[in-house]
Amino acid sequence: MSLFFHYLSMPYLLEGIELTLEVTALGLGGGLILGLILAGMQLSRFWLLAAIARAYTVIFRGTPLILQMVFAYDALPHIGIKLPAVLAAGLALACNEAPFIAEMLRAGVLGVDRGQVTAGQALGMTPRILMWRVIAPQAIRTMIPAFGNEAVSALKNSSLASVVAVQELTLRSTQLASSTFDFFSIFFASGLLYLVLTFAISAIQLFVEWLLDLDRAKGRQRKLADYLPWRRVDLGTKLELAAIAVDDPEPAPAELTATPPLALTREERTRRAATIARNNIAVEARDLTKRYGAQKVLDGLDLTVRVGEVVALLGPSGSGKSTLLRCINHLENWDAGTVRVGGRRLGFGENGKPLSPRDLANERASVGVGMVFQQFNLFAHLSARENIAGPLRWVHGMTRIDAERRATELLDRVGLSHRADALPRHLSGGQQQRVAIARALAPNPSVLLLDEPTSALDPELVSEVLEVIRRLAIDDGLTMIISTHQIRFADEVADRVAFLSGGAIIEEGPAHEVLTNPRNPLTARFLSVMEADKIPEAVR
Ligand SMILES: Nc1ncnc2c1ncn2[C@@H]1O[C@H](COP(=O)(O)OP(=O)(O)OP(=O)(O)O)[C@@H](O)[C@H]1O
Numbered sequence: 178m179s180l181f182f183h184y185l186s187m188p189y190l191l192e193g194i195e196l197t198l199e200v201t202a203l204g205l206g207g208g209l210i211l212g213l214i215l216a217g218m219q220l221s222r223f224w225l226l227a228a229i230a231r232a233y234t235v236i237f238r239g240t241p242l243i244l245q246m247v248f249a250y251d252a253l254p255h256i257g258i259k260l261p262a263v264l265a266a267g268l269a270l271a272c273n274e275a276p277f278i279a280e281m282l283r284a285g286v287l288g289v290d291r292g293q294v295t296a297g298q299a300l301g302m303t304p305r306i307l308m309w310r311v312i313a314p315q316a317i318r319t320m321i322p323a324f325g326n327e328a329v330s331a332l333k334n335s336s337l338a339s340v341v342a343v344q345e346l347t348l349r350s351t352q353l354a355s356s357t358f359d360f361f362s363i364f365f366a367s368g369l370l371y372l373v374l375t376f377a378i379s380a381i382q383l384f385v386e387w388l389l390d391l392d393r394a395k396g397r398q399r400k401l402a403d404y405l406p407w408r409r410v411d412l413g414t415k416l417e418l419a420a421i422a423v424d425d426p427e428p429a430p431a432e433l434t435a436t437p438p439l440a441l442t443r444e445e446r447t448r449r450a451a452t453i454a455r456n457n458i459a460v461e462a463r464d465l466t467k468r469y470g471a472q473k474v475l476d477g478l479d480l481t482v483r484v485g486e487v488v489a490l491l492g493p494s495g496s497g498k499s500t501l502l503r504c505i506n507h508l509e510n511w512d513a514g515t516v517r518v519g520g521r522r523l524g525f526g527e528n529g530k531p532l533s534p535r536d537l538a539n540e541r542a543s544v545g546v547g548m549v550f551q552q553f554n555l556f557a558h559l560s561a562r563e564n565i566a567g568p569l570r571w572v573h574g575m576t577r578i579d580a581e582r583r584a585t586e587l588l589d590r591v592g593l594s595h596r597a598d599a600l601p602r603h604l605s606g607g608q609q610q611r612v613a614i615a616r617a618l619a620p621n622p623s624v625l626l627l628d629e630p631t632s633a634l635d636p637e638l639v640s641e642v643l644e645v646i647r648r649l650a651i652d653d654g655l656t657m658i659i660s661t662h663q664i665r666f667a668d669e670v671a672d673r674v675a676f677l678s679g680g681a682i683i684e685e686g687p688a689h690e691v692l693t694n695p696r697n698p699l700t701a702r703f704l705s706v707m708e709a710d711k712i713p714e715a716v717r
Pocket residue numbers: 469474492493494495496497498499500501629660
């Protein structure tokens with residue numbers, strides 16, 4: 178036993194640790210830089226870059242590290258590159274780690290919900306802002322455990338540097354054992370030293386995970402058990418959240434229920450229709466055609482929406498409503514036809530050529546087309562307030578104070594000022610959708626597109642979202658195009674209904690007229706099927 182402790186504190190072995198850490202740091206640091214480049218190449222739109230990165234991955238993941246180390250130390254000098262042993266071992270380890278790290282990075286990026294990326298695009302974020310503010314923060318959080326694994330594996334793999342005579346821990350242990358024949362004590366001591374190092378890496382990993390944990394309750398006394406890896410959302414946080422729910426039960430928001438639902442009288446509707454008819458055109462789609470493979474999803478569709486008008490898109494599932502909305506915001510390319518928003522061909526330059534993703538994002542931000550999605554698509558790592566204020570700062574250059582003031586004002590308007598600091602996953606579906614509406618309204622869009630805003634909600638949550646939309650239409654006179662299956666809501670709020678079937682508008686006209694007296698048999702059949710459409714009393 179005393180020999181074991183002697184070896185454990187022996188300077189000869191301890192100095193070996195220094196070289197072990199040096200090779201590991203070179204391998205991990207270099208692997209991270211190279212891995213970032215490889216991941217970027219693999220995710221690139223240019224197939225040649227992606228192919229080169231894939232070929233690299235196949236070669237360096239498919240050949241043994243020991244061979245790569247020997248190659249770096251013994252073969253490179255033949256082409257005039259003579260590296261010191263530590264550097265050669267570190268380089269080989271970096272080249273070997275890079276493809277694994279690249280795959281980790283790629284998985285992290287691809288794992289971020291595509292809906293959030295689409296929402297970011299709709300808000301006018303450039304690819305760089307999207308990566309920096311939406312994708313990377315979420316990807317990094319999911320990658321920490323895998324990166325911890327990779328660090329431990331790099332530390333252990335550094336022992337292979339002994340084949341190129343790097344005097345690291347394993348080589349020194351072997352040399353010592355060969356000269357003293359005390360194999361048991363030496364290897365036991367050396368194994369324990371490795372364990373201490375890997376434990377330190379695991380501790381760093383857990384600390385970083387804790388730092389980045391979105392559910393971490395700030396400033397609260399924590400118990401040791403909270404730091405264990407399986408404690409993702411600790412009981413304390415859950416209890417706090419439960420307490421919030423009990424203390425502050427979410428009513429149908431007072432602001433939305435205090436006054437009776439808004440509705441226009443027949444005379445008001447007539448006046449409104451006359452005013453709208455004199456307004457400029459806000460959105461115009463002409464002969465819009467879009468295919469997915471052999472399937473024609475939009476078939477020469479024409480639609481004109483005037484400033485201040487609310488148009489409800491109705492139609493059976495798959496008739497092209499969502500696709501039309503996505504084309505208006507140029508989130509989707511189309512095959513033929515034109516789309517103009519505020520007179521501008523969104524997504525095309527003066528010369529008629531498509532804009533780059535960055536220019537398209539800037540144009541989206543300046544034209545001002547807000548979009549609300551069926552699945553809410555809130556940024557999962559940001560609070561309700563930050564979901565609204567963040568894009569205002571990053572896209573529209575607002576100061577933090579102004580952006581937060583605007584966010585607070587909008588949250589108040591949708592009845593959610595009391596949940597401003599909540600993460601999306603701690604909000605109900607109806608609350609999430611109201612935050613999403615507030616986020617879309619924040620930059621004062623000229624047009625708001627709503628893609629089935631209530632279809633992912635439980636029936637009892639539908640009314641609170643519809644009431645917010647109703648107020649936007651009637652109080653604010655916002656131009657809106659709403660894809661919906663809520664017939665009664667469309668009747669009350671929309672100025673005009675457009676009925677889609679097979680990618681074309683087969684009937685359109687004043688909402689009440691089309692909905693009560695449809696002329697096209699397909700519209701009539703659809704409406705009779707939708708008779709079962711039940712809207713909660715509260716919104717009638
Ligand atoms: N990315 C895609 N790739 C291939 N086909 C698609 C894609 N997106 C939509 N489609 C197809 O296009 C058609 C129209 O889809 P879209 O979502 O626009 O319909 P919708 O009227 O909004 O339907 P719903 O009311 O169910 O949302 C559907 O047949 C759908 O399967």
